[in-house]
Amino acid sequence: MTKAEIAKIVHDRIGLSKKESGQIVEAVLDEIKKTLEGGEDVKLSGFGHFMVREKHARRGRNPKTGDDITIASRKVVTFRASQLLKEKLLGEDD
Amino acid sequence: MTKSELVEIIADSYGEITKREAEVVVNEIFRAISDALAKGDRVELRGFGSFATKRRNPRIGRNPKTGESVQVPGKVVPHFKPGKELRERVDQNE
Numbered sequence: 001m002t003k004a005e006i007a008k009i010v011h012d013r014i015g016l017s018k019k020e021s022g023q024i025v026e027a028v029l030d031e032i033k034k035t036l037e038g039g040e041d042v043k044l045s046g047f048g049h050f051m052v053r054e055k056h057a058r059r060g061r062n063p064k065t066g067d068d069i070t071i072a073s074r075k076v077v078t079f080r081a082s083q084l085l086k087e088k089l090l091g092e093d094d
Numbered sequence: 095m096t097k098s099e100l101v102e103i104i105a106d107s108y109g110e111i112t113k114r115e116a117e118v119v120v121n122e123i124f125r126a127i128s129d130a131l132a133k134g135d136r137v138e139l140r141g142f143g144s145f146a147t148k149r150r151n152p153r154i155g156r157n158p159k160t161g162e163s164v165q166v167p168g169k170v171v172p173h174f175k176p177g178k179e180l181r182e183r184v185d186q187n188e
Contacts, residue, residue, distance in 0.1 A: 001126070001127070001130040001136070001137040001138070002137075002138055002140075005126075006123055006127070006137075006149065007124065009126045010123065010126075013122060014119060014122060016119070021119075023105065023108075024108065024111075024116075024119050025123060026099065026121060027104055028104060028119075028123055029141070029142045030101070031095075031100055031103055032141045032142070033142060033183065035095045036180065036183075037099075037148055037169075038186055040095055042100070042101065043095070043096050043098040044096075044097045044100070044124060045096070046097075046124070047097075047124040047127070047128065048174075050174075052184055072186050074124055074178070075184050075185050076185070077143075077176040077180060077181070077184050078174075079145075079174030081166070081171070085128055085131070085172055086172065088131075088132050089131060089132055089169075089170045089172060090169055090170065091132070094152055
């Protein structure tokens with residue numbers, strides 16, 4: 001599924017124009033991105049939490065060459081699915 | 095940021111729609127993603143990231159309190175992988 005397909009679902013089910021649906025889908029993702037970029041978590045109840053986590057610097061190894069390297073500290077985004085989403089996936093399985 | 099804050103921002107930056115309408119659209123977007131995952135589909139959102147499901151095999155677990163062995167059934171769990179743009183934007187900003 002892609003952004004265009006999500007926009008189509010919004011258009012079909014809610015009746016916003018195709019153009020508006022596409023713009024809002026884009027705006028929603030953009031807003032989440034901006035918030036995460038500012039280091040703030042995004043909590044979407046019923047879906048999940050996007051969290052910004054700080055990773056410490058650590059010693060690593062280039063798996064190709066075997067060289068020791070230092071992996072710098074960095075920030076990463078992690079996603080924690082809500083209980084509701086987890087249950088939804090289980091419900092439809094098997 | 096919570097979902098209701100996201101809804102407010104979308105409604106404010108989008109003169110055409112009310113807060114109530116923005117809420118319906120935001121809910122619909124994440125429902126569409128959840129539905130796709132429940133069907134086993136992958137959701138790819140360019141510039142943001144992708145959602146997919148991963149299968150966990152059944153395993154023998156242990157009740158940490160009693161030490162008893164318990165059979166943990168296999169399950170399907172949601173997984174999010176941040177896209178390149180999101181990864182870079184979150185890490186750059188210090």
